[in-house]
Amino acid sequence: MNEEVTFVLDSAKESMDGSISHLEKALVKIRAGKASPVMLSTVMVEYYGSVTPLSQVSNINTPDARTISVQPWEKNILSDIETAIMNSNLGFNPMNNGEMIIINVPPLTEERRVQLVKQAKSEAEDAKVSIRSARQEANKELKALDISEDLLKNAEVDVQELTDSYSKKVDAILSIKETEIMKV
Incomplete structure (x- = not known):
């Protein structure tokens, strides 16, 4: 040829x-009922004056199939992360316990x-x-x-x-x- x-x-x-x-x-x-760190891949956080992906300012884990935990590297940005998750229009309601943010992923x-x-x-x-x-x-x-x-x-x-x-x-x-x- x-x-x-x-x-x-x-x-x-x-x-x-x-x-x-x-x-x-x-x-x-597109979530399939199971919690996954990828679900938060589009979340951006205001961090020292610049918009940064959530994964670059925290550890994101899934302790079980229905929970996502977000542990920031600096505790002073907990409220910023919480606000960013709520504003990301993903339908999650994050809970801040002072140490980390816990997100319960509701069943579909x-x-x-x-x-x-x-x-x-x-x-x-x-x-x-x-x-x-x-x-x-x-x-x-x-x-x-x-x-x-x-x-x-x-x-x-x-x-x-x-x-x-x-x-x-x-x-x-x-x-x-x-x-x-x-x-x-």
Whole structure:
């Protein structure tokens, strides 16, 4: 196969890999009933005049499946962390005991589980759109190359096969997450 065609295919594959990794990161943030330190990954705290991720000013642990504990490295920022968690719109109600912040993660209701599955499906659809746009971009680049008609057709078939395989990966990842969310 032509070197330019291989480059276009590799570029499309790289872009599709990026879509998959973005999907995986997005799905990690959707909670599935179990407490996880990742749930607080978007929380930012005002720390000495700069906005800092919570994980950089404290230890975040999960002592059990329903509890998250946040132990700041400096006790004077406990109230700032508590405020940041409340303002993060995650639906948590942190408790400050003077030493650390404890968050009880409530069990998910059936209605909330259905909402989270919809959110996961939306993220998966975004990933598929991104994969299709990578396909479109690759096909456009292939048509711009000065190659024979047969080579172009074969390359377009390869791009389509790549797209199909990545779409199947998205479906598999979504299926696993859906099962995880709906499991009581």
